[in-house]
Each structure stands twice: as structure tokens, then as C-alpha cells.
Amino acid sequence: MLIEILAIAGGLILGVVCGLIPGLHINLILPFLILASVPFSSLTIILFVASLTIVYTFVSFIPSIFLGCPDEDTALAILPGHELLNKGKGHEAVMLALSGCLAGLFVILILIPLFIFILPSIFYYLKFIMFFVLLIASGYLILREKNKLLSLFIFLLAGFLGIASLNLDLKQSLLPLLSGLFGSSSLITSIIKKQKIPKQSLEFSLEKKELLLPSLASFLVAPLCSLLPSLGAGQAAIIGSDIIEEKSRRKFLILLGSLNTAISGLAFVALYSINKARTGSSAILQQTLDTFSFNQLIIILATIFILGIFSFFLTKRISRFYALNINKFNYQKISLTVLIFLSMVVLIFSGFLGFLVFIISTATGLLTILLNSRRTNLMGSLMLPSILLYLPI
């Protein structure tokens, strides 16, 4: 019993550490855990992986919003999150994402029967639908902007960058790509503009109806992205944003939180129902466990649900700490430190070629900011390769 409690505590601590360190996605450390898992029972491994995954999902919104440094799942949170931070509402931005994360837990619960009883039989056909879903979502992304030509240009530029990066023999190819497009470009902008962060408010209010539409979008999109390969929270958010109210930053943050949690949790259900790993965490379980039973799935989901609620309050506390203290520091120096750290992470995990991708992605991200185009167009870096992958020929 003690070892199981230690596994949960270990997952929780590591989840907080990974979540708070800019650029350090759990997928980067999970492969090392395969070797460390050998002497432990399957229950211990399950508890550790489940607690690590869910705590990370919640906490990772903090560096995205307060430091402008996202990981591959929260890349899009930087956009509305940073805007709210500049208005002194960084804590509110985190709370909106966390509320979405909580809603995501319920989305998982609702979708479990669908995943177990219906989706395995229609899984094969989803691949054909996905091409059209991605195409429509990308078309809508480009057409809703005032300068459609510029939007298309940025979308295609990022798309070609994505195609090139994903076809290189590169470890963790999404790390340099998304860190450059969304993270370092924002950090450099903050440094150039000598950005000062205003005093942050701790006020937060949320009407229940605000949760409804993002949760519905998450309910509709999360299953597709949890089941099909090469699709993650980024693509899901772009598809989902077509459903929620346009230009609503609050709802977009809720949507991102909800999608991240739902996709993380449903990946375990997909592992049980179709025996396919769609996230780093579920891949680790697939590799370390001989079989994955229904009882083990229930243990994972219970851990996710209980620790999800715990993570909500834990992340809320950390967010309060950041909100109260961030304006006491020189934000330029913070941005520069984070930029240097992020560059080192890319260099260590993706090598020299990865660093080259990081520099080119940063230039592309900066170009988008300088041309005043919406940075969601940069999601072409994931959407275009996915469209080509699901091209029905």
C-alpha cells in the first residue's frame, strides 16, 4: 500500500515539476521511466503514470500563460493567455483553463461508453471523415480573418515548415517546432518591447453557461483526436474553435483546458478499447504492461478524476503565487532566462538539427507577429501535414 501511495506522490511531484519548467513536456521524460519501471508492479506503474499525466495537464498552463512559454499541448493558450496577462488578468486566464480542465473530466466520463462500445467498430471509417474535418477547419481558420491572403500565406508557410520538420530524422520534432512558433517568438517580442507586466488581479468569475459551448466542442472533437494518429490538442482546438463563439478568449481557454484533459484521459480508454496508444503516457503503459484490463482502466480513470480535482486547487494556489509576485520581477530578464533555458532544452532533446528548426520556427513566429496576422494561422504547421496524411488517395 505504501509503495502505491508513493507512486501517486511521485507522479504528482514530477507532474508539477515538469508542468512548471518551460518546454519540459512529460513525453520527454517518459521514455526514461520505462527502464525505471522494471522492478515495480503494474498497479504502481499505472498509478504513477496516471497521476503524472493529469497533474501535468493542469499545471502546464502556468508557464504558458505567465511566462509565455508553452508546450505542444498548450501552445495556443499563450495567445489569449498573454493578452489577459497584459491586462492584469493572468490568474483569471489560468482559472479559465483550469475550469475547462475540470469540465474535461466530465467529458471523459460521458464519452467512456461511446469509446468502449461504439467507436471500435467505426474507428476505421473515422480516418476518411478526418480529412474533410481538417480541411473545413483550416478553411474556416483562414477565411475568418480580414486579410485572407496574409492568413493563407502564414498558414502555408507554417504548413511547409511543419511538413519539413516532421519528415526529418528529428527526436521530439514538435518541441523545436511549436516552441519556436509560439514560445520563443513571444519571448523575443516581450524582450524587444521591454514589456512590463501590470499588477495582477486575483478576481475570477465564471458563469456556468460559459462552460457549456466549450465542453460541447470538446465532447465532439476530443474523440476524433484521441483515436486517430498524428492528431493532438492543437488540431483539436482549431476544429473546436469553429464551434465556440468567435473571438471569445475566455471560451477558447476553457476549450483548451477541456480538450487537454479529455484527450489525456480518453487516450487510456482508447488503449483499452482499440489497443492503440495515442499519447506518450498511454504508449508507456502499452510498452510496460503485458495486458491492459478493464479493472486497470477503472483505476486509471479514478486516479485521473480524484487527482484532477486535487490538481485544480493545487494549480490555483500556484497561479495565485505567480500572480502576486510576477510584477515584482523584471519581465524582460525573466523572458530572456526562459528563452535561454528553452534553447538549451531544444538543443539537448532535439540536437543541432532540432535547434535549426527552432531558429527557423522562431523567425516564422516573429514574422507573423510583425505582419499583425493571427498566430492561430501558425497551426498550419500541424494542420497541413495532418491534411496530407489523411488525404484519401
Place this chain on the structure above:
Amino acid sequence: MQKQVLLITCIAISFLGIFFLLILAGANNLSVQGKIISIKDYSGFQIIKLDSNKTVTCDSCNLKLNQTVQVQGKIEYYQSQVQISANKIEIIKNVN
């Protein structure tokens, strides 16, 4: 002025960089054809050996022994061994 310099620098790095990466990616992609002589299946993730002495990996591709396939994919190194991670697989000759 400073903004214009930055803009031109970004355009140059972005365009030339993407062009260079596309060339690198192209060189890292390969197309091979051959008959499947062995398949190892790990829960849908298949490691396939072709009679042309090439190793191909793919996820959810459901291939069978003795099929002749045309595979397009990127070259990866796994434990110092070259293998092709399939992006596109075309079955040229099927088996019953």
C-alpha cells in the same frame, strides 16, 4: 526602421530556412518496393521486412505476408539500423 530590419531578417531566415529544411526532408524520404517476407506485430505497430532487404515500420497498416507493396516514408535510425517509417503504403499485389 528597427521593425523593418527585423521583418526582413525574419522573412530571409524563414524562407531560406524552410526551403533548406524541405530539401533535407526530401533527402530523408525514400520510396521502396518489395514483397513482405516477415511481419512483427506489436498491438498494431508493425515491423515489416521486404525481400529488397529493407525494414519498414508502420502503425495501423494491417499488412499481410507475401503482399507486394510500394512504401514511401522517412528514413529513421533505430539502434544503428536503418528503417523506413511509412507515410504512405500502396499494395501493388495482394494475397488471398
